[in-house]
Structure formats: C-alpha cells, structure tokens
Ligand SMILES: Nc1ncnc2c1ncn2[C@@H]1O[C@H](COP(=O)(O)OP(=O)(O)OP(=O)(O)O)[C@@H](O)[C@H]1O
C-alpha cells in the first residue's frame with residue numbers, strides 16, 4: 259500500500275544549522291496491516307507520520323502510495339487524495355478553535371462534498387462512538403470548552419469522518435484514562451478487522467501491543483522492526 | 488498549606504445550559520506533600536488544578552492558601568502570589584508561539600524581576616535538567632519547531648523557573664517515553680524531598696504511584712481519597 263525508500267527530512271534553521279529529523283528511512287506498509295511506530299520523544303515519529311500522511315514533503319527519498327510516487331502529484335492532487343483516503347489524528351489535535359466540536363468533525367465531509375443533513379448525522383454518531391460524554395451537549399462546545407481528553411476524542415472522530423482507508427494516529431490515547439483509551443483502541447481494532455490500514459505513533463507499550471508490527475525509531479533512524487504474532 | 492471547602496465550578500453556556508464541572512469539592516493539602524489527582528477524562532481534574540493554582544476562580548466555595556482566603560485577594564495580588572509561589576504545567580503546554588524555548592522558560596523570571604544574565608543561565612540549566620535533546624540548539628527553536636514531548640519538557644522547565652514552593656502539573660508525562668518521564672518524575676521527587684509541595688494530575692497509574700496520596704475524581708466529585716505508605 260505504502261512504500262518509503264531512503265526518506266530523509268532535514269529542517270533548515272538558517273545560519274548553517276540543520277536538524278536531521280529523519281536520516282534515511284525505508285520500509286513498506288501492507289494494506290490492512292496494523293503498525294505501531296514507537297521511540298523516544300524527539301526521535302522523529304511525528305515527522306515520519308506526517309510525511310506518510312502527505313501532510314509534509316520529504317527532503318529526499320521516495321514515497322510511493324499504491325504504485326504512484328507522491329513526488330509526481332501536485333499539491334491539489336495530494337490534498338484530494340489525503341481528504342478521501344487518509345484520516346489523521348494530530349498529536350496536538352489541531353482542532354479549529356472557533357468551530358464547535360461537531361463542526362470540526364464535519365469539516366472533512368464538507369471538503370468531500372457530503373450533504374448537510376448526512377454530515378450532521380454522521381458527525382454526531384462519531385462523537386458518540388468515541389465516547390464523548392453527554393455528546394448532545396458537548397457537540398456544541400468549542401475546543402477550549404472541552405477537557406484535553408474530550409478534544410482528543412473529537413480529533414479522532416474527525417479523522418474517521420470520511421471513512422478513510424488509512425488511519426494515521428499520533429499519540430491518540432495520551433489524554434485518556436484506561437477504559438476510555440481501551441474504547442478507542444477497540445474502534446481501531448474493529449476498523450482494522452474490516453480492512454482498514456492502521457498506523458499508530460505511541461510511546462505507550464500497552465498501546466503498541468495492539469499492533470502486529472512495531473517499528474522503533476531512534477534519532478531519525480529505524481533501529482528495530484519486529485512483527486509480532 | 489492549601490484548603491478547599493465545598494468548591495463548585497459551573498460553566499454557563501448561555502441558553503439555560505450549565506456544565507457543573509466541580510460539584511462541591513473539599514480537601515486540604517499539607518505543605519511538602521506529594522498528591523496525585525486521578526480520574527477519567529472529563530471528570531474535572533484540570534478545572535480543579537487551575538482553581539488550586541489561582542488561574543481560575545471557583546463559582547462558589549472557599550480556597551484558603553496559608554490562612555488567606557483567595558476571595559479576599561484582588562487579581563493583582565493573586566497574580567503576584569502565583570508568579571512567586573506556584574509553578575504550573577498546563578495539559579496543552581500553553582507555550583508562547585513566537586518566543587523561543589529559552590525565552591518561554593525566562594518569562595516567569597522576567598515578571599519576577601530577575602536580571603537578564605541570571606535568567607538566561609538558569610533557563611539553560613533547566614532545559615538541560617529536563618533532558619531536552621541538544622539543548623544548546625533546541626533552546627532557540629520556537630515551540631512549533633519542537634516535538635510534542637520537547638514542548639512538554641519546555642513547559643515543565645518554565646514551571647520550575649522561579650523555584651516555586653508549589654508545583655501543579657497537569658498530565659506532565661503524556662508525551663514522553665519511559666526513561667524520559669522517569670527523569671521528570673525523579674526531578675519532582677527530588678524537589679519534594681527538598682520541601683516542595685507537588686500536585687500532579689494524571690490518568691497513568693504508574694505516575695500516580697509516585698505520590699503518597701491519590702485523590703480520585705468522577706463527574707466533578709471526589710469518589711476516593713487514599714493515602715499510601
Ligand atoms: N470552558 C468550558 N466551558 C464549558 N464546559 C467546560 C469548559 N471547560 C471544561 N468544561 C467541561 O468541564 C468538564 C471537566 O473538564 P476538565 O477539563 O476539568 O476535565 P479533565 O478531568 O481535566 O479531563 P481530561 O483528563 O480530559 O483533561 C468536562 O466535561 C468539560 O467538557
């Protein structure tokens with residue numbers, strides 16, 4: 259499904275300072291797989307996930323999705339592909355501050371041209387699915403009127419809005435207590451069983467155990483790639 | 488040191504909708520203690536911590552700090568007290584986007600009137616203390632040029648800037664891998680042994696175990712208050 263070949267990411271800080279966030283990463287992800295990317299803070303996980311999700315461009319190297327090189331797509335094609343195929347959960351949620359929770363979940367559906375009534379219905383179902391407390395009411399809170407874990411679950415609901423084939427989640431359980439993140443991981447498990455490809459960045463070994471493959475990063479390079487069960 | 492009596496927090500959403508985030512919370516915190524506040528997402532932990540840290544006012548009830556009722560302080564006195572006595576780590580870090588990491592750590596010291604050279608020296612020491620990678624370089628990154636866990640550690644360094652007597656930390660380890668949060672908890676342990684009062688909000692039982700007392704919230708009320716060892 260997705261192939262990375264010698265992908266590098268260098269941040270240029272000016273004045274001759276460069277940060278090598280990714281130092282030549284290569285691996286492939288099979289369709290329908292469940293992969294966890296683990297590693298210390300600063301090891302390059304978010305950078306890698308954003309490049310895989312077409313939210314950022316690699317400095318060099320190849321990213322090939324279903325046979326097409328991402329390099330050969332223009333920004334418009336990339337955005338369209340991303341909207342339909344990829345659901346991305348950001349480490350810091352990236353919710354729109356002046357939209358309500360439910361409007362945030364509807365946003366990807368607006369871009370995809372889903373009609374109003376259908377959007378609203380599906381958005382509310384998703385907020386209930388992720389376990390948002392008192393959803394009929396909290397749906398109309400803005401992000402700063404929600405707790406950290408509630409914002410996180412709204413971000414997850416938004417990522418699922420267009421029923422994407424690939425879900426990329428950056429630390430999706432960091433703000434949740436056990437039974438609440440267990441619920442989220444059960445959703446990911448069900449989606450994976452129905453054929454979706456799941457890639458989770460986490461530093462929580464309990465969350466990593468959900469996957470059948472764990473790729474470990476350190477200082478921008480892959481130091482371990484293990485398949486389990 | 489700190490006493491809460493029947494503290495309530497109600498968010499008024501207009502149109503007759505009210506959120507009872509805290510429903511009458513009472514307890515006291517002894518000087519030099521190490522307390523963990525745990526509970527599900529949405530149970531009121533951040534709301535409680537912000538009221539304890541004088542960053543927000545209760546709707547009703549009393550908060551008494553070292554014998555003085557917070558009600559009787561005006562906003563200016565409250566701000567001054569907060570700056571000198573309380574170090575607060577926010578769940579979403581609240582770093583200033585257009586300042587560098589080191590400038591963010593210096594900010595509380597600027598308010599406290601610490602001279603420039605001393606501020607810069609202490610800020611760099613704190614960034615090294617919390618384990619920021621390549622600190623001489625990363626100190627000059629802005630928050631969006633840092634990883635999630637790096638931002639979290641900068642937020643912790645900032646909270647320690649004025650060597651406060653009370654440290655209130657809202658989920659301070661959520662973005663860190665094991666040895667990295669272990670390092671943060673060792674800092675808190677050392678500070679506690681030197682007499683500081685520590686209050687950590689967490690939903691991670693491993694982090695909660697660091698404390699000698701665990702207060703558990705559910706739906707805005709205390710459902711358990713246990714002292715361990
Ligand atoms: N500004 C606000 N306006 C309205 N409701 C709010 C506001 N801030 C928080 N709430 C609500 O108050 C309740 C408690 O929120 P709080 O942020 O204290 O929870 P929490 O225990 O810290 O959760 P988490 O673990 O997810 O951070 C939540 O149900 C939330 O929706």
Ligand SMILES: Nc1ncnc2c1ncn2[C@@H]1O[C@H](COP(=O)(O)OP(=O)(O)OP(=O)(O)O)[C@@H](O)[C@H]1O
Pocket residue numbers: 269271277278279297298299300301302303304305306349620625628631632633634635636637662
């Ligand atoms: N915009 C940027 N400019 C410069 N350096 C950056 C930028 N974004 C990230 N970095 C650096 O690149 C490295 C990798 O960052 P990344 O966010 O991918 O780490 P991470 O593994 O996701 O960490 P965490 O677990 O803390 O979220 C870090 O050392 C960080 O300081």
Ligand SMILES: [Mg+2]
Pocket residue numbers: 303304305349428634635636
């Ligand atoms: Mg990250």
Ligand SMILES: [Mg+2]
Pocket residue numbers: 405406407532533534578657
């Ligand atoms: Mg909170």
